[in-house]
Amino acid sequence: MNVSVPTLPSLRLALVGNPNCGKTALFNALTGSRQKVANYPGVTVERKEGNFVSPIGRPVVAIDLPGTYSLRGRSPDEVVTRDAILGRLEGDQRPDMLVCVADATNLRIMLRLVLELRNAGIPMLLALNMMDIARYRGITIDVDGLSAELGIPVITTVAVSPDGTQALLQQIDAMANAGLASTEPHWHALDASEVRDAHHLADRLVDRFVSHPANDRDWTRRIDRILLNPAGGLLILLAVLFLVFQAVFSWATLPMEWISAGFDWLAQTVSAILPAGLLSSLITDGVITGVGSVLVFLPQIIILFFFIILLEDFGYMARAAFLMDRIVGGAGLHGRSFIPLLSSFACAIPGIMATRVIENRRQRLATIMVAPLMTCSARIPVYTLIISAFIPNRQVWGMVNLQGLVMFSLYAAGIVSAFAVALVFRTFVWRGKSEPFIMELPGYKRPLVRSVLLGVVQRAIIFLKRAGTIILSMMILIWFLSTFPAPPEGATGPAIHYSFAGIIGHALQPLLAPIGFNWQIAVALIPGLAAREVAVGALATVYAIGGDASGSALSQTLSAQWSLATALSLLAWYVFAPQCASTLGVVRRETNSWRWPVAMFVYMMVLAYIASFVVYQSAIALGG
């Protein structure tokens, strides 16, 4: 064996910078797809780590720290950044080197942070990123002068260009070769006057070393004139949303059919191989059908996140938050609540995961609590079944389809109630000052396809991990309830009658009678907790309709057996009821407490009962 090249010791470096400085793009350029995304222990802050090898063969571990404007640590993200740099993070080594990433077109704010970071005692360098845009706009920076004045190496990078990280890589090697020695941090939280002083120092640096042309070719300003036009901007936002939803629902149809056909095939194959019995039932009815009923939303989630990340990288999401702030702010929510609520129309799970961008804990919790009221696509099969069975397919007021109108009303009821509930939270639970809405509007950038796809893949993996853990365990629990105890000898009805689900359903029935639910509905609601659309299959089981559960047979049975009042009551129930164990599991995960999922379950249950009661009793009174 030829050991000619001694192995260089590995180096840990951390990327730190303001939000929107292109830090993640630089991280992607350095590490490619060799990334691990996980959570920091105990908090729902994403930890991104990646590996690469420097030009002289030094193995490097890079960490992409959450973006921040200061080390003060206002939000969980910012606390992680501060603690990682100061070596206070449990189980995480302090980095050997800091790469401060600055947007070269907006240096001032980052220079302020660099001055603060000097107190961290870690060797660092400053990377002036997005140098291509700065050059295009005619901004010139005296890199050597800035480096001499700051006393740290300064290099320029273009994260989106293939060789745009060369100078950075060489500088990392040079610094590592010269020896890196950290000292004890002597950082303290800056008070307002110290922040002012640091700003004025940064301003003087900018005045000395940066020159802006008189005629700045700044595209952002021109694009904003259209996209942030008070009325036009909102119309454009609506049009964008319309297109995104069209894509989510139409492009996803085919892959969703494949996934559900795939799971059906898998369930049939497994049940053909395994001897009939409990194991076969657990695997086919519990695991395969259960997980399949959630995984079927993967295509929608992928398409939704593709657009969200694309618009985010372009710089539009901050504009959407700006345009919507007043509208969602009326209910005490934050401009940033808008995207999570939007995602919840596909599925509340990615929506709740997306609330991480909201810095303020109260507003984040309020957003999480109302997200499940948005009509997710799992409600669609239930709505479709009942509407097609009970609402006549005819035109009203000349041109409006009655079935479509009912569907629209159900969506509207979800949105209106979400705002109302948020307002109640704001008025009664979290009184006091609303969190300031202060947000940078980044310059527009051309999104990088590779970066967007990488982001989508990471989201999809997170969702699949959820499906593999929380969702799977919920499915097994619900399968258990629907299967045990087994029906007695000589039983005639479907097995679910005799199970815990059946027992609970029968026991609940008197409670549900005032809202017009018969025992069949009560029993179907229990497995329906796995995922809303599972209730459709459960109803088919209870009414002992074999074969195609979504077909017209069930629809005909229901219209024969239920009154219109019962049907409308069930629709109202589905607008509000917390019929999704996975959502509750994710809320538990994201809030690190049982308090919030329990609160969510209770308030949604109460709302559902009241809504169904009102609908049922009014329908009866009107002769339904």
Place this chain on the structure above:
Amino acid sequence: MAPIENTAAGPITGVIRLGDGARGLRGLVVAVGFSALSNLATDGKAKRNDGEFDAELERRLLEIGFVEGAHVEILHEGLFGRDPIAVKVDTMRVALRRHEANAILVQPEPGRVGRP
């Protein structure tokens, strides 16, 4: 850039709160934070003090670049109540609500007070 003299001895004349500004307003920040404003304001409207909350707001505004001497320009306004506003602060753009912008006192450039 020379720091702006903002002695608390006498009220500064001609200054307005950023939150009262209209699109097109351009000027220099002369004071940040409601506590600083209560010394400077002439009309009493800004006279309020809410301890912790205001100190936090002041630091956040400072950290995102609203510091005495910064150039500001109101670029865009929202549709409802012309709120929130998008402000250019030196080289960056920041969106904020008028309520928060009221913690920033601006000396407008002559002729750049914005749409009335």
